[in-house]
Amino acid sequence: MSKILIVDDERELVALLEKKLKSKGHEVLIAYNGNDGIELAKKQPDLIILDIMMPGADGFEVCSTIRDDVVCPIIFLSAKQSEADKIKGLTLGGDDYIVKPFGLRELMARIEANLRREKRSQYINMENKRPKMYFGKLCLDIQERAVKIDGKDVHLTKREYDIVELLALHAGQVFSREQIYEKVWGYDSEGEDSTVVERVKKIRAKFSVVTPKIEYISTVWGIGYKWNKF
Template sequence: MRTQRVLVVDDEAKIRMLVRAYLEADGFAVTEAADGTGGLRAALDEKPDLVILDVMLPGLDGFEVMRRLRKTSDVPVILLTARDEELDRVVGFTTGGDDYVTKPFSARELALRVRAILRRSTTSAGAADPDDAILRFDGLMIDPTRRTVVVEDERVVELSALDFDILHALAEAPGHVFTRRQLLERVWGHDFFGDERVVDVHIRTLRRELGDDAAQPRLIGTVRNVGYRLVASAVPA
């Protein structure tokens, strides 16, 4: 089995050394970068399985590294920050972060988060079954095998792996209301660590990409104080 590789981008050498020690003890191969420019270059050149990315970096900050990285890569990213502001979490998730850890943190917990995210990513990547039926709804088509989405019978929508998995989870049970926790368990896994509001950020991204209106949804509806459901009508095969 191939050893999974993690890139740690942080300007504090002690943090890089501590995280490396825990990850290598768990069997991961670890590479390091000390600034945003080096981290972005390493992420693009080395193509790690996961990136641990500090937000407050010299040169390019972590958010800018994320924005540039997401133009060509959907590698899972855990963001590290010394700040615990809700706006920072929202920005982090909006730019494509998979998890958000506030300093100071437990290196053991961080290693567990790495393992959980990689297990979820591996499961998602291998979940496509050639026998899976294409899911068709009014104005929406989802192909689980090719992991493609088409809206209004003509526009192919490019979704991140997480956004596709959330949409697919909703589409497998149209009309069923999923709580945030249920979506987290289906997409991230039972051992998800972090803020449940990450689901809200991904739903907003999905609606934007699909051209859906939260006020008058055609595809994804909100059930206040409960969760989300697919409201589009299924089209008979």
């Protein structure tokens, strides 16, 4: 059983989703506006279903506010259909984006796929025989899913950390944007690999605050990215 937070102001839709999720054995938390969603996210749900157009804080604001503290998958559920909106949602930290109207079976399949992917990630991290890895002044704590540089915490979002872990575990290997997107977001996710470019920029910016002269991630022009060996 998983704890799932629904943040959406369409009460009939929320009631339908709540009934379906509870029939699958899940615990359901409900917020009808963005501000309440931010508060309920503090209960550390296993997955969040997030509408964009809502009273108070919209879905983009909610995602941006909670992402550094909430590591669970976030599925955007919205009538906003433009490619720009999808890219924005994924760049802010969303893991999936489903356009309204949608098929209930498809949504349930996406929910279960994201929950399975999260559980596999947690299992791999717990079973990893190298709980900590060091690259110069940078320490990657796989068990804690944390990064420190020169003893200082670097606060990464869930997807930013996933990218760092993927590259660091294969130091020196070049990954294309498409490969990174597929491995971090999953083969069944719908989105743009340009999201990877934005995430890498944010990772580099956060690293450079602590060590501005050290490059941990290199761009291999025309191909993708690699983690530098130290």
